[in-house]
Amino acid sequence: MSVRHALLALLAEGPKYGLRLRQEFEARTGEVWPLNVGQVYLTLQRLERDGLIESDDAERDGPQKTFRITPIGADELSAWLRTPSDLSKPPRDELVIKILVALRLPGVDVHDLLQAHRRYVVELMQRYTHIKAEAPPGDVSLSLIADAELFRLESVVRWLDAADVRLNRPSAEPSPEPSPAVGEESPTARTSRAEIRTEAST
Amino acid sequence: MTAMLELRQVSRTYGSGAAEVHALREVDLGVDPGELVAVMGPSGSGKSTLLTIAGSLEEPTSGEVLVAGSSLASMSGDDRARLRRRTIGYVFQDFNLLAGLTAVENVALPLELDGVGVNAAHTTALAVIEELGLAGQARRYPDDLSGGERQRVAIARAIVGDRRLLLADEPTGALDSVNGEAVLRLLRTACKRGVAGIVVTHDAALAAWADRIVFLRDGRIVDQTTRPAGPESLLAHGPSR
Numbered sequence: 292m293s294v295r296h297a298l299l300a301l302l303a304e305g306p307k308y309g310l311r312l313r314q315e316f317e318a319r320t321g322e323v324w325p326l327n328v329g330q331v332y333l334t335l336q337r338l339e340r341d342g343l344i345e346s347d348d349a350e351r352d353g354p355q356k357t358f359r360i361t362p363i364g365a366d367e368l369s370a371w372l373r374t375p376s377d378l379s380k381p382p383r384d385e386l387v388i389k390i391l392v393a394l395r396l397p398g399v400d401v402h403d404l405l406q407a408h409r410r411y412v413v414e415l416m417q418r419y420t421h422i423k424a425e426a427p428p429g430d431v432s433l434s435l436i437a438d439a440e441l442f443r444l445e446s447v448v449r450w451l452d453a454a455d456v457r458l459n460r461p462s463a464e465p466s467p468e469p470s471p472a473v474g475e476e477s478p479t480a481r482t483s484r485a486e487i488r489t490e491a492s493t
Numbered sequence: 494m495t496a497m498l499e500l501r502q503v504s505r506t507y508g509s510g511a512a513e514v515h516a517l518r519e520v521d522l523g524v525d526p527g528e529l530v531a532v533m534g535p536s537g538s539g540k541s542t543l544l545t546i547a548g549s550l551e552e553p554t555s556g557e558v559l560v561a562g563s564s565l566a567s568m569s570g571d572d573r574a575r576l577r578r579r580t581i582g583y584v585f586q587d588f589n590l591l592a593g594l595t596a597v598e599n600v601a602l603p604l605e606l607d608g609v610g611v612n613a614a615h616t617t618a619l620a621v622i623e624e625l626g627l628a629g630q631a632r633r634y635p636d637d638l639s640g641g642e643r644q645r646v647a648i649a650r651a652i653v654g655d656r657r658l659l660l661a662d663e664p665t666g667a668l669d670s671v672n673g674e675a676v677l678r679l680l681r682t683a684c685k686r687g688v689a690g691i692v693v694t695h696d697a698a699l700a701a702w703a704d705r706i707v708f709l710r711d712g713r714i715v716d717q718t719t720r721p722a723g724p725e726s727l728l729a730h731g732p733s734r
Binding site for chain 2: 402406409410412413414416419423424444445448449452455456
């Protein structure tokens with residue numbers, strides 16, 4: 292989350308005081324990301340130092356100081372808004388690792404394990420859905436934040452469901468060896484594994 | 494409080510011998526008035542069978558089904574038909590609206606079948622349609638409505654009159670996520686007013702609207718959620734990432 296760019300976005304609407312920036316930031320993000328005053332002023336100082344914003348009076352500090360965005364700041368904001376977040380690196384997902392490890396452990400029912408994780412995630416989804424259900428009709432920000440978390444959690448449930456189905460297939464029995472010897476693996480599989488490993492480690 | 498719906502050790506078997514399929518195995522489930530319960534499970538887990546048995550559209554091989562405290566097995570065929578018309582509302586994935594009737598006529602139909610006069614049935618149906626935000630579409634035919642509007646009409650038909658048990662089978666399957674959410678809001682609102690509801694789905698986002706979620710696998714209830722904690726803790730500290 293870039294506080295720096297969020298403040299630039301608020302200043303793109305017009306000049307504002309530091310305290311007002313903090314209030315508006317919290318209101319726009321559904322009060323999910325609380326900011327302290329020090330964080331706001333420190334970020335504003337850096338933005339001013341970098342020429343992205345300017346203040347009425349460079350000598351006067353404090354709550355009465357008004358900030359405005361500069362043309363360089365407007366360009367920076369525009370570039371940031373259009374730059375996709377980097378999703379190319381697969382996260383080191385602890386859940387995936389747990390299930391992969393469990394596949395070879397004796398005495399572990401992987402379906403029960405999948406269900407334990409599924410219940411936890413679905414209970415979390417219930418809580419975010421409750422937030423959305425109780426949100427005031429005009430509060431689009433809160434609904435968007437809840438949606439983002441819900442879609443993220445839903446993808447976890449879908450992975451758990453897919454794992455359940457895959458592990459029900461007769462071919463899903465794990466081989467006794469940890470992984471096929473390199474020479475026995477198809478070139479395509481070898482390339483795919485290498486690609487995922489490279490992305491994950493960069 | 495008497496559960497509006499109670500399944501006691503309900504099993505359902507299809508076929509026999511080598512072809513025998515156990516769709517449901519010793520299922521116990523109670524749904525109170527005012528409660529929305531989601532039944533989640535993969536294809537073939539027995540979700541739809543559970544719903545048709547709960548709705549008296551099919552009989553269990555063994556076990557007992559009680560609606561509002563009365564055992565379905567002890568009712569005559571006529572009594573069960575009356576129960577289906579008066580007490581139970583059904584919402585299906587493909588809406589099941591009659592194409593030759595307008596929205597308000599579709600909603601009024603169950604009342605008319607139950608002996609309510611045409612004018613009174615239409616007045617009641619129109620009130621429910623207006624409540625669901627469809628006043629402008631009341632005189633339109635299903636083919637002239639969007640998917641979301643059709644499903645709202647189907648929900649109006651399911652809750653019109655004195656329905657106390659609402660059964661929904663993948664009710665948002667054909668809708669996008671925002672329209673699907675609108676449908677779940679309506680089901681939730683109906684339940685808040687005292688209706689007992691069951692929605693069966695494979696979709697976690699849909700199930701998350703329920704007060705309680707039970708998980709079905711191979712015909713058995715294998716798990717269920719506890720009543721969720723309030724959302725305050727999620728907002729107090731913000732996302733951890």
